[in-house]
Amino acid sequence: MNKIVAIQGNHPSKLNPVTDTSVFLAHEIQNRKYKIFYYDPKNLSVIHSKVIAKGFFIEFNYNKKKFFKILKKQSLELTLCKYILIRQDPPFNLEYISATYILDTIKDKVKIINNPTSIRNISEKLYSVKYQKFMPSTIFTQNIEEIKKFFKKHKKVILKPIHSFSGNDIHLLNTFNLKLIKKFIKQHDHIMCQKYLPKISKGDKRVFLINGKVCGAISRVPKKGSFLSNMSKGAKPINIKLTKLENKISKLIAKDLKKENIYFAGIDFIDQKLNGDINVTSPTGLKTLFDLSGINLARIFWKDLKL
Incomplete structure (x- = not known):
């Protein structure tokens, strides 16, 4: 079997290796002697009933100023891969939906994370309707x-x-x-x-769910004068532990998402209340957790896939 992992994502030049989860996951599997094939969803095609992606093989290196090197540009039939990671950023628009339909046609031949049907069915905000008793x-x-x-x-x-x-x-x-x-x-x-919720000024909590389990969490404290806890908006990450209530809610959601064929997700709390974001398209934060605590959830991610 070809030891290839394909990543469907935004071009690596747009990624920040200091915080990016896609790079972190790719680097870990690269250390296990897998080749990384990278492509943009707009370069996904169905040709003669085969799903073909135009992209490139790539190598990641945290120790170099330019953290990636494109090795070879080519088109690849995606059923030759062992895994495909769907990692492009939303918005969840028609291009995103079309990509999930295309990948649906090969999901029985190659493991796709997260499952394209499940991504399409689980709206990152609207899915939280079933958990409103835990929300503001x-x-x-x-x-x-x-x-x-x-x-x-x-x-x-x-x-x-x-x-x-x-x-x-x-x-x-x-x-x-x-x-x-x-x-x-x-x-x-x-x-x-x-x-x-005014306590957002003290930070939110991002919880990482992998294969139906609660695997870790970080907090992100908004910069002064802001109510946005996203690190891309200047929030500062800190190491934290979950409360009993947060852990209970997280376990419930993790169990539900596993039933929905969601392997990797991120959920957020503010003041012990679920904020309603069920991140299943491109969850982030694993590299930050590693930098804060030394906990490498990329290893758990791949280990649970029985590599």
Whole structure:
């Protein structure tokens, strides 16, 4: 069998090796003598019933200033791989959905993480509807009157697009700004409205779920004056432990996601409340956890796949 792992992701030149989970996972499997084939989802095709990706074999090296080296550009039939990692960033748009449909056709011939059908079925925000008893007060809507009632009740409200990522396009409403809300709905259709939790200033907690198990967590503290805990928005990571309640909720979700054929996910807590982001498309944070604690979840990730 070919020892090839394909990664469907954003071009490596757009990645930050200091924090990037895709690079961390690739580097670990590369140490086990696997070849890494990298391609962009836009370069995925079905040719004569075969799924072909135009991309390149690549080598990662943390010790060099340029952390990657493209070895050979080529097209590859993806069933020749042992594993395919879906790692491109959202937005979860039609290109993303089309890529999952294409990969659906070979998921019985090669292990794909996460399962493309499952990624398509599990909306990263809307899936949390089943866990609302663990969340701050939250509604999903594009109805202005419902948003107005929600704001009147809670005074401070977070607006989130349902299909975005990395803290992009998130707004904190201190006053009811009708113009902003209308523009936001026009841009994103259904949106997520959530009661603002002031303890976000102390940080959130990102929990890593692998193969149905709770494997670790970090906290991310927003920079001064910000309410965004994403490291891409300047938040500072720190090492933490989960509370009993957070661990209980995390175990429940991990078990549910395994039943849904989701192998790797990240969930977030603010003030012991689930914030509603069930990250299944391209979860991040494993490299940061390793740097903070020495815990290498990339090893667990590949070990649980019986490599």
